Amino acid sequence: MKHQYWVRTAAIAGVVAMLTTGCSVMGGGKKADIDPPPTAGADADAQTTSAAVTIDMAADNSAQMTVYVKDPKGFVAPVSLGLPKSVSVIKTTLENMVDGGPETSILPAGFKALLPKNTKVLGANVTSDKRAVIDFSKEFLNYDQQDERKILEAITWSLTSFPTVEKVQLRVEGKDLKEMPKGKTPLDTPLARTMGINIEKATDAEFGQSTPVTLYFLNQNDQNYKYYVPVTRLVKRTDDVAKAVVDQLVKGPDLKKGLTGVLNTATEVKSVKQGADGLVTVDFGSSKLLDTDQKVPGDALQSVILSLTENAGIKQVQIKVDGAVKITSTDNQNYTKPVGKPVHVNEVKM
Template sequence: MRKFFRKGVPVLVISTLVATGCSFGANEAANEMDAPPVSYIDEGDSLELEESEEGVDGEGDAEAPSKGEEGEDGDEGEAEADAVVEDVQRELYLIDENGLVVPQTLTLPKTESVLRQSLQYLVDGGPVTELLPNGFKAVIPAGTEVDVHLDDDGVAIADFSNEFKEYDPEQEQQILQAITWTLTQFDTVEKVKIRINGYDQEMMPQNGTPIGEGVSRANGINIESNGVADMVNSKSVTLYFLDQKGENTYYVPVTRRVGLGEDSLKAAVNELLQGPSYKSNLLTDFRNGVELLSDPLYENGVVTLNFNESLLSQLDAKAVSDAALNMLALTLTEQEGVEQVAVQVNGETNILHESGQMTQPVSRPEKVNTGSF
């Protein structure tokens, strides 16, 4: 049965994620994109953009600022003199109570070792404990020590102590996905490799999930088996649905396979309109009957989508919901070169969204799921 987002529940601010997914272990390169985001914020929401830092982890390997951020020219002497602890917002990929890997934006102390810190905050029982949203848990086994080195090819080598091996085998792919997507939020990290006590791992230690030359966002997240058996003649798209915890709502990325010959933009929209798998607890904010009237039009980084009037579900069927716009923006900006999404209904461009304002081309906000639980 199609499950819908419950109205009246606040929609959380969403953020930039990149790359179209494939299943873990596949060698296929997906259609990835990394476009500079222009923030779209729902009325009443706030978005605090922090200055990013250039840090050094491990043996002098330079780290990058978060995707969409600019590096800062800090005054080290002044910072030391003030001795003030600054905070920044980082995306950590955690596991929710349904076993899904979900980004949560948490406020962490500012540090130069941003890659190492991000992994330290994924360790169960570590510094993330008091920050965990209700229903979420950290993914790396308790007691694991972490280190990270970034090579010149953009490969982050995550080195763990022996405790890392003590995870639940059934959560192996979620753990690898969470580590990969957490580290690849930074601009210069393209892939992630795993070491244990300094030894490269060609596969994960419990169930043997392949790692090979490195795992990237192209390998997917929360991968659905949607009946596509032909991996050679199919490709992946990453979609964003909704989930609820009490009165709070968050966005969940899901990777699904479509036919290799299909237009990626059209396939992504159609899969999004199809809704979440009936096997999941995920929700949608698109009503039955919503459909595209023409193929997506791409020009200069903007995708224009022309829907029928069923898209209008708010303000007495005169406006499109903010959640639906956000789902579209998150999903389509995963595609290469897409920076913004413009929405039409029956060819008309003057469409209201539920706040009462006219819709403009929308793009991804900076951080995903920043609400408090």
């Protein structure tokens, strides 16, 4: 049933047509699990989003927020910025995803906000069923058709980064948006992360017989800013999503797209075990994993954790090497205990 739902969602967003034609991470902040969602009242944006902002408040009157923007290679990627504190962090987040928005000048070189210039956020409410209802001004419709899906991905993945939001409904000037006007993407149901991001298909997978897994690979701009890019890959249908994620990370990215893999393609995966409590334990062999200093690359470990916790039902990851939980990593983080999903990804240092 889940496979059918995802395929329907992907088809609605124009994925098939597109494909046939064509802890704080990476920053200096502390690692932490996402906070549990607070109790929210109906349509209470101020209440709901102000609770979410307690994830990470800085002392300089700013809050760490994640926006999804277009990177120099055209991928939709998360960037974590220190943005001004506000009552409605959802509204502030979206305003900083508008081309020419108040803080878009602090994006890394080559990154571009996807929402059209002069777009205004007229309303941003979160309902009791974790649905963010976003009302844009008419300028939202002044976008390039080639960016239509990227815009939807950016909005959906940015807002569902908040623990109080699971789906997104779009309006323009107070009226529900039934479809995107240029590419005709239907919006008859709220958007969710099940739509995927930067979608691609494995060569041995078929559209009607596939399972989507989201993987995090590395990229870098021309100013040596290194960051993770999420890619939803359709793979041969499987019920063991955790193993599929790790196997695909070992397989690596599509080299034609310019991303960098995080694991040696000869890395040995001894076991991937998922418990009923949402904990996945991954045991790697050391021979192709350790660097010359006998350390595990921190980028690889963070990518494994990001990728696994992005997929449904996985809350924490325990990394082992040759059966041992005591690991020396290049990022000097402690991986002896299970690690949860990072709050912020690709933090930009000011």
